[in-house]
Amino acid sequence: MTTLLHKIKMAVLICGISSFALAVFADDAANISAGSKVNKIEIKAFMFNPQKITVKSGDKITWINKDEEPHTVVSVGKKFQKSSALDTDQEYSITAGAPGTYEYFCSVHPKMTGTIVVEK
Amino acid sequence: MSDYISHDHEHDGIDRRGFLTCMAWAGTGLLWTIKGGILASTTLAQIAKAGGQLPASDLSFLQISDSHIGFSKEANKDVTETFKIALDRINAMPTPPSFLIHTGDITQLSKPEEFDTFDQLVKSCRTKDVFYVPGEHDVLNDGGKLYRDRYLKSVDANGSGWYSFNKNGVHFIGLVNVLDLQAGGLGQLGDDQLEWLEGDVKGLGSDTPIVVFAHIPLWAVYPQWGWGTSDSERALGYLKRFGSVTVLNGHIHQVLQKVEGNVTFHTAMSTAFPQPAPGTAGASPGPLKVPAEKLRSMLGLTSVQYKQGSSSLAVVDSNLS
Numbered sequence: 450m451t452t453l454l455h456k457i458k459m460a461v462l463i464c465g466i467s468s469f470a471l472a473v474f475a476d477d478a479a480n481i482s483a484g485s486k487v488n489k490i491e492i493k494a495f496m497f498n499p500q501k502i503t504v505k506s507g508d509k510i511t512w513i514n515k516d517e518e519p520h521t522v523v524s525v526g527k528k529f530q531k532s533s534a535l536d537t538d539q540e541y542s543i544t545a546g547a548p549g550t551y552e553y554f555c556s557v558h559p560k561m562t563g564t565i566v567v568e569k
Numbered sequence: 570m571s572d573y574i575s576h577d578h579e580h581d582g583i584d585r586r587g588f589l590t591c592m593a594w595a596g597t598g599l600l601w602t603i604k605g606g607i608l609a610s611t612t613l614a615q616i617a618k619a620g621g622q623l624p625a626s627d628l629s630f631l632q633i634s635d636s637h638i639g640f641s642k643e644a645n646k647d648v649t650e651t652f653k654i655a656l657d658r659i660n661a662m663p664t665p666p667s668f669l670i671h672t673g674d675i676t677q678l679s680k681p682e683e684f685d686t687f688d689q690l691v692k693s694c695r696t697k698d699v700f701y702v703p704g705e706h707d708v709l710n711d712g713g714k715l716y717r718d719r720y721l722k723s724v725d726a727n728g729s730g731w732y733s734f735n736k737n738g739v740h741f742i743g744l745v746n747v748l749d750l751q752a753g754g755l756g757q758l759g760d761d762q763l764e765w766l767e768g769d770v771k772g773l774g775s776d777t778p779i780v781v782f783a784h785i786p787l788w789a790v791y792p793q794w795g796w797g798t799s800d801s802e803r804a805l806g807y808l809k810r811f812g813s814v815t816v817l818n819g820h821i822h823q824v825l826q827k828v829e830g831n832v833t834f835h836t837a838m839s840t841a842f843p844q845p846a847p848g849t850a851g852a853s854p855g856p857l858k859v860p861a862e863k864l865r866s867m868l869g870l871t872s873v874q875y876k877q878g879s880s881s882l883a884v885v886d887s888n889l890s
Binding site: 518553 | 710795
């Protein structure tokens, strides 16, 4: 049985995680304000292309997997929500949050890395 | 492939052809040290045709790898069929292997239905005991929980799923090197597993033959493609004092072998699709499309024989042609 203390702990933990994630990045496409740019990153031949991308805060970033191999998008230091495994032609999107430099990689093939620079 | 050992004058497991094959790999930039090693390759079909048997042995087991159930792209639209052919080959062996080792990538996308299909297929195998280690494709979204729930029932597993067991005086160690991978890095065992390994082999006599199996190669096959394990040196350090160590890996979907001192490293073919030779110009470490008639010659399985008193285990690869 879940104790009350356990529930409170869980609630605090969940709040903490979600508010942290929202402060940096939001992955809800509905949040994009009108006129914000969509930035595409193609995953092909085991590379993120472009490997480094500069976006404005509030821009949408979309990855599409063009390989026959599944890939993921995982933030170094868990600064934004990671994707699930993307099969061929599957997409994953996030919305750029606070300005800064964000490194990410594919957790299946960790040699694959990319960088997102978010400007104001 | 028909370059099995036919002239083993020195009884050291190396014939001229095998040595030349070895040297061919040296030409691709891999360093080979040959000492008491074995390089053998044949098909089970050839053995059956010749009416012969594999060398008499005290223990024989089979390695299958990278079945990728669920994959349906150009490189092989029917991986279920080729996996069935591999099982048929095992069932047709004159002497059935004692058990199977599956070195990971059971599925393509870690989906429950893919695991279900695999489980149904493997039931048709005459050999019932199967020991598993996960590939990165088996632990995609849940850190390997589904994999562990299904495939570690018959072993005494630790941590994220590593374990050891003994058969006929041989000590087998199944390692996990596909979890918690770091950005820019390679396969990884991690401190907890390495500490366990050190303790696991501590009480063993140095004459105990050791077989280590894991998905990603435990030697630097081609780090630029992620074909290696960052902390494998530490693991091998714990095994240095043993007279015979055989390391069996999958992941790269092709046979490669390296002998270093008392350690023989060997990677197996996939039953699903081939991948390019390491570092092939313009290629990436993904599925390799080959002409349909060539596909089965590049898929296969690996048979391993151990005879008490011999210094090394005989590793024999068979394709599915």
